Amino acid sequence: MIDGVVFDKDGTLFDFRASWGGWVQRLLGQIAVDDAHADALAVAMGYDRETQDFVRTSPVIAGTAMDISAVLLPLMPGMDQVGLAAVLNACAQDAVMAPAVPLRPVLAALRARGLQLGLATNDSEGPARAHLNAHGIADLFDFIAGFDSGHGAKPGPGMCLAFARTTGLAPARVVMVGDSLHDLEAGRAAGMRTAAVLTGIAVAADLAPHADVVLPDIGHLGAWIDSLR
Known part of the structure; x- marks a missing residue:
């Protein structure tokens, strides 16, 4: 039986490439001094400007x-890591996120099954709440945490365990859903089931050894949970 679901955000609720490619391009426009500097910053972030x-x-x-600020800092003389992270967060706050599926119907259907829902993201909590609010889904979550919410970052289990404490659910009756190894490792470390989705960058072969199931997207999650019941 599954009583609760903890979602990652980027690459899980929102399509990663469609959402964060635009963020990188806007960020480079803000902080790069010239095109060569933009190229160097993009390489540090693992982003190919040509293929986008x-x-x-x-x-x-x-x-x-x-x-992210740690890898950019050597290329940003005169800035400190905390200040650069604040610039990244300010840009992320206004990032235009592309839903991986029609989010409200999918999440509402999970709640109609009696499931409690949480969000555990390595994004900061402020931008995470802004993204959920922008898509009219924040009210569907019983728990929202970012890496700066006091529970640690993934792949540590802190955010997952905080969801279980907040909702009073046994971790074994919760599934962690994500698109990266960090998500799946966090769920496993918390004693939860894990479900991988393919709306991020990782492919099924990367994720399958760490997941109870690999799904195309979260729209398939309800049927899988029903099959367990």
Whole structure:
């Protein structure tokens, strides 16, 4: 039986390439001093400006704002890591997110099954709430946490365990849903089931060894949960 679902955000609720490619381009427009500098910053972030795509090792995929600022900092003289992370968060707050599926119907259908829903993202909590509010789905979540919410970042289990504490659910009766190894490792470390989705950068072969199931997107999650019941 599954009583609750913890979702990752980027690459899970929202299509990763469609959402964060635009963010990188806007960020480069803000912080790069010239085109060569923009190229160097893009390489550090694992983003190919020509193909407008991410490499599978990009820190943007599963890293925090502090992780991303750490790789950019050597290319940003005169800035400190905390200040640069604040610039990244300010840009992320206004990022235009592309839903991976029609989110409200899918999430509402899960709630109609009696499931409690949480969000555990390595994004900062402020931008995460802004993205959920922009798509009219924040009210469907019982728990929302970012890496800066006091529970640690993934792949640590802190956010997943905080969801279980907040809702009073046993971790074994919760599924963690994500598009990256960080998500799946966090869920496993918390004693939860794990479901991988393919709306991020990772492919099924990367995720399958760490997941109870690999789904095309979260629109298939309800049927899988029903099959367990």
